Amino acid sequence: MxxxxxxxxxxxxxxxxxxxxxxxxxxxxxxxxxxxxxxVVLLGASGSGKTTILRIISGLETQDEGTVSFDGRDxxxxxxxxRSTGVIFQSYALFPKMSVExxxxxxxxxxxxxxxxxxxxxxxxxxxxxxxxHRKKRPSQLSGGQQQRVAIARALAYEPEVLLFDEPFxxxxxxxxxxxxxxxxxxxxxxxxxxxxxxxxxxxxxxxxDRIAVLNAGQIEQIGTPFEVYMYPQTEFVxxxxxxxxxxxxxxxxxxxxxxxxxxxxxxxxxxxxxxQSIKLVFRPEDVFLRKPENLKQxxxxxxxxxxxxxxxxxxxxxxxxxxxxEEAQHLIVTRPKTETSMNPLAEGDRVSTGVVxxxxxxxxxxxxxxxxxxx
Amino acid sequence: xxxxxxxxxxxxxxxxVKPLSVAALVLMMLPLILLPLASIFIxxxxxxxxxxxxxxTAPDAIFAxxxxxxxxxxxxxxxxxxxxxxxxxxARYQFWGRxxxxxLISIPTAIPTAVAGFALLLLWGPYGLLGQYLxxxxxxxxxxxxxxxxxxxxxxxxxxGVIMPVLETMDRSLEEAxxxxxxxxxxxxWHVTMPALRGAIVGGALLTFxxxxxxxxxxxxxxxxxxxxxxxxxxxxxxxxxxxxxxAANAVAVVLAVFSFLIFSILFFARDWLEAE
Numbered sequence: 001m002x003x004x005x006x007x008x009x010x011x012x013x014x015x016x017x018x019x020x021x022x023x024x025x026x027x028x029x030x031x032x033x034x035x036x037x038x039x040v041v042l043l044g045a046s047g048s049g050k051t052t053i054l055r056i057i058s059g060l061e062t063q064d065e066g067t068v069s070f071d072g073r074d075x076x077x078x079x080x081x082x083r084s085t086g087v088i089f090q091s092y093a094l095f096p097k098m099s100v101e102x103x104x105x106x107x108x109x110x111x112x113x114x115x116x117x118x119x120x121x122x123x124x125x126x127x128x129x130x131x132x133x134h135r136k137k138r139p140s141q142l143s144g145g146q147q148q149r150v151a152i153a154r155a156l157a158y159e160p161e162v163l164l165f166d167e168p169f170x171x172x173x174x175x176x177x178x179x180x181x182x183x184x185x186x187x188x189x190x191x192x193x194x195x196x197x198x199x200x201x202x203x204x205x206x207x208x209x210d211r212i213a214v215l216n217a218g219q220i221e222q223i224g225t226p227f228e229v230y231m232y233p234q235t236e237f238v239x240x241x242x243x244x245x246x247x248x249x250x251x252x253x254x255x256x257x258x259x260x261x262x263x264x265x266x267x268x269x270x271x272x273x274x275x276x277q278s279i280k281l282v283f284r285p286e287d288v289f290l291r292k293p294e295n296l297k298q299x300x301x302x303x304x305x306x307x308x309x310x311x312x313x314x315x316x317x318x319x320x321x322x323x324x325x326x327e328e329a330q331h332l333i334v335t336r337p338k339t340e341t342s343m344n345p346l347a348e349g350d351r352v353s354t355g356v357v358x359x360x361x362x363x364x365x366x367x368x369x370x371x372x373x374x375x376x
Numbered sequence: 377x378x379x380x381x382x383x384x385x386x387x388x389x390x391x392x393v394k395p396l397s398v399a400a401l402v403l404m405m406l407p408l409i410l411l412p413l414a415s416i417f418i419x420x421x422x423x424x425x426x427x428x429x430x431x432x433t434a435p436d437a438i439f440a441x442x443x444x445x446x447x448x449x450x451x452x453x454x455x456x457x458x459x460x461x462x463x464x465x466x467a468r469y470q471f472w473g474r475x476x477x478x479x480l481i482s483i484p485t486a487i488p489t490a491v492a493g494f495a496l497l498l499l500w501g502p503y504g505l506l507g508q509y510l511x512x513x514x515x516x517x518x519x520x521x522x523x524x525x526x527x528x529x530x531x532x533x534x535x536x537g538v539i540m541p542v543l544e545t546m547d548r549s550l551e552e553a554x555x556x557x558x559x560x561x562x563x564x565x566w567h568v569t570m571p572a573l574r575g576a577i578v579g580g581a582l583l584t585f586x587x588x589x590x591x592x593x594x595x596x597x598x599x600x601x602x603x604x605x606x607x608x609x610x611x612x613x614x615x616x617x618x619x620x621x622x623x624a625a626n627a628v629a630v631v632l633a634v635f636s637f638l639i640f641s642i643l644f645f646a647r648d649w650l651e652a653e
Contacts (some may be wrong), residue, residue: 058556080555093553097571106567107557158558 009072011036011194012057012162017066019052026052027218030066034162037192039185043205043242044215050198053215054164057196058085070161086155086163086193090170092147094139100150101126101135107158125153129187144172145180152184156191163188163195169204181208202242206230214238236362239282246288246332248281249364257281257361260326264301266361278364285335287358290322290346303354306332308346320346322354416633420626431627436604440612441631447520447608448588451527452535455584456577459535464569467543484532489593492529496522496598518600523608526594531587535580542576543569575650579643586639590632 010033017030026049034040042050055061057068059080067076075083094103101122108118126135129149139147148168155163168184169177185208188195199205205212206226213223214237222234233239236247250259252273257264264281273279288303303324309331310321318341320334332354346352420428431437462481466474484492500507500516507517516522550572554564570577592610599606607615609628616625 060552060556080552081558081560083556084558085556087553087556089549089553091547091549093547093549095550095554095568095571097574106554106559110558110563154557 008036009069010034011038011071012196013067013069013072014053014057015067015069017053017056017063017068019049019056019061019064025218027056027063030218030220032213032220032223034194034196036194037189039188039195039197039208039210041205041209041212042196042198042215043200043202043209043212044198045200045241048215049218050200050215051166054087054166054196054198057162058087058164059083060087084158084160086152086158086160088148088151088155088163088165088168090167092139092151094147094150094154096139099136099138100131100142103139103150104153104157106154111158121157125157128156128191129153145176148172148180148184152187156193160193163193165195165197167199168197169199169201177204184208205242212242214241216241231358233282233360234362236280236282239360239362244285244333245282246285248330250279250281252277252279252361260328262304262324262326264303264356264359273361273363280362280364281356281359282362283356283359285319285333286317286337287356288332288334289355289357290320290334290336290352291344291355292350292352301356301359303356306352306354308348308350308352311346311348317341322352324354413633416626416629419622420630423623427623428627428630431624432631434624436607437612437624437628439604440607440609440628443520443523443607444589444609447523447527448585448591450524451531451588452581452585454524454528455531456535456581458532459537459539459580460573460577462536463540463543464565467540467546481536482533484529485534489530489591490597493526493594493597496525496529496594500525517598518602518606520599520606522598522600523595523606526598527588527591530591530594531584534584534587535577538580538583539573539576542573546572578646578650582639582643586636589635 012034014030014032017027018025019027030049030053032040042053044050052061056063059075059078059082063076067074069075070083095106098106104125105118105122108121113121122135126132129152131146131149131153134142134146139150142150151168152163169181172180181204197205197208199208209226211223211225212229214221214229216235216237222229222238224232229238230242233242233245236245239245239247248257248259248262250257250262252258252266253275255266257266257279259281290306290308305325306322307325308320309323312319314335317335317337320336322332322334324330324332334354462477466478487495497504497517499505500510500522502508502515502517504517507515510516516525546569550568551564554568555561559567590610591608592614595608596611596614599608599611601607601611601615603612603615609632613625613628613632616622616628
């Protein structure tokens with residue numbers, strides 16, 4: 001093998017992909033790559049174009065512009081059957097008249113492999129996905145999770161270049177879903193086949209992906225590790241789509257974020273913000289600290305005094321809605337872990353001082369490229 | 377009394393309405409369907425089995441039955457292939473005029489069979505639109521080919537009508553999955569689409585065949601009704617009845633009745649089985 005790691009072409013590379021259906025542009029200039037053994041999740045609401053990307057990569061749809069390449073080979077013009085992708089459809093699309101074994105062996109049968117080869121490979125895969133005792137059954141006799149494993153085994157049989165999962169957990173109930181996605185992640189890490197998932201479920205994206213690409217209206221808003229995308233959202237959309245976020249609108253004045261009485265020092269900034277430019281302060285509910293006025297430590301950035309309007313208990317944490325006692329009386333959502341709630345219990349009507357531990361500044365224009373993050 | 381009845385109706389385990397409605401259903405069917413069918417068998421056997429067998433094995437009777445089955449077989453084969461093709465094209469592609477084609481395919485169900493036969497005569501008959509240009513050696517009308525043509529015409533939409541809805545409701549991702557796994561269109565059709573259509577194909581074939589075997593109105597016009605040459609089983613029944621040979625007509629009628637009973641039993645029971653298979 002020649003060349004070093006950085007010269008090696010990506011397992012899957014999507015470049016400048018655009019697609020319109022009639023007058024509606026569904027994809028605009030999509031670029032991303034998937035490395036060998038990596039799991040990338042395309043996260044977006046329905047209609048964001050994520051399914052179309054998957055269908056273009058698999059060859060079931062043709063792009064208007066741009067290219068798709070596997071290991072540096074341009075496959076943009078190849079029909080679906082010659083691309084060697086493994087698609088796991090939302091409905092699994094198992095062939096109902098074939099047994100589990102026949103389903104798994106289908107790809108090898110099409111490739112004219114010897115019967116004994118097919119049998120060996122099917123044996124191996126049935127073991128890999130733990131379906132030994134179900135191998136003679138029809139898909140209709142299996143549970144949703146088992147059907148999904150058959151679909152994965154069927155795709156793995158012919159050693160595809162990439163696995164493409166189309167909302168694979170959509171048809172399952174919440175409990176099974178959590179268990180299955182852990183199982184699948186473990187399996188994918190074991191077999192090291194590059195994979196692309198599409199989902200609208202942010203929790204699923206955070207748990208499954210090595211990297212997440214957040215899609216909005218046919219464009220990738222941000223791509224990065226779950227940590228990066230969650231902690232450092234680059235756009236308001238990403239901040240609100242992936243987890244909850246509070247957003248305060250204000251202006252940049254004297255190195256601070258200002259909104260009415262609220263002033264947050266942005267510290268020594270590398271910001272390229274103009275004096276008076278309108279900006280947004282974005283922060284997560286868990287990054288808000290609430291204290292009875294006398295207790296708030298100065299190391300937090302002070303927001304304002306507030307009144308607790310609503311307290312609800314949501315399993316592992318407490319969720320509060322508070323109203324800032326400012327002119328605009330903005331509402332914030334705050335979450336607090338159990339340890340915190342037992343030490344500082346709060347009830348409706350309580351007055352609190354609020355501070356924010358971690359926040360992001362986003363320019364208040366969708367075209368602005370300047371952004372800035374700060375942890376106190 | 378009426379209060380009592382309505383009380384009974386709502387008592388668990390004693391629903392008077394159920395046995396009454398079933399009895400009413402059977403009573404209605406009795407004079408309309410069951411008794412006419414029964415009389416074929418009663419009359420057919422009344423002169424004794426020997427007589428029945430003699431009537432049935434008369435050369436003209438055997439010829440008529442054979443002709444009916446053979447012409448129906450070819451009409452069925454054609455309409456099955458056509459129906460499958462038409463259903464595939466119309467279910468898979470959206471195009472201008474698609475609905476018009478669906479209506480055209482379905483039209484033969486709405487046309488009286490005698491009109492269908494007449495139409496064929498006007499096209500292929502000796503003075504017909506196209507028939508007038510055919511030399512005597514290639515005349516179609518008044519030959520068994522005319523019977524096949526008439527059968528094709530009147531059963532045209534049947535197989536299509538059974539196959540099309542199955543294709544339309546079929547999960548498209550099955551075919552897409554097959555393509556991504558590496559199958560050509562033909563392989564996908566053979567390994568994925570066809571198995572899903574098995575029940576519909578068998579059902580459509582039996583329906584077409586049964587309908588063809590019984591065809592009368594169009595056949596009597598285009599076949600010429602020549603005994604031992606172009607006389608099908610239903611025409612034979614009609615001819616013998618007109619000649620007053622009730623036993624001869626009856627024997628063939630029994631065969632046709634049993635045959636249709638068999639076809640529908642197969643349709644009824646085998647389709648579930650085929651679909652589950």
